[in-house]
Amino acid sequence: MFIVIINSKKCKGCGLCIQACPKQCISYSKQFNKIGYHWAVMIKKDACTGCSFCYMVCPDICIKIYEKAN
Ligand code: SF4
Ligand code: SF4
DSSP states (O other), X not given: OEEEEEOTTTOOOOOHHHHHOTTOOEEEXXXXXXXXXXXXXXXXXXXXXXXXXXXXXXXXXXXXXXXOOO
């Protein structure tokens, strides 16, 4: 299982990670963050395959991915 952590304070809501995820795991938050953007949030944690596409496309290095040991 993979854990995707998205930095909600730094994210500027560009949506690149949302478009890149082949499993539609990421969407926009309903709230705004302090810099005025709907940040990206994980909505389907169990569907994540750990492919790292979201991590690779984020221009602001907001995403970290960990593999959880069983
Ligand atoms: S690691 Fe892959 S499957 Fe998981 S959220 Fe990122 S793009 Fe989606
Ligand atoms: S690619 Fe990065 S900056 Fe853009 S929405 Fe995703 S986490 Fe936020």
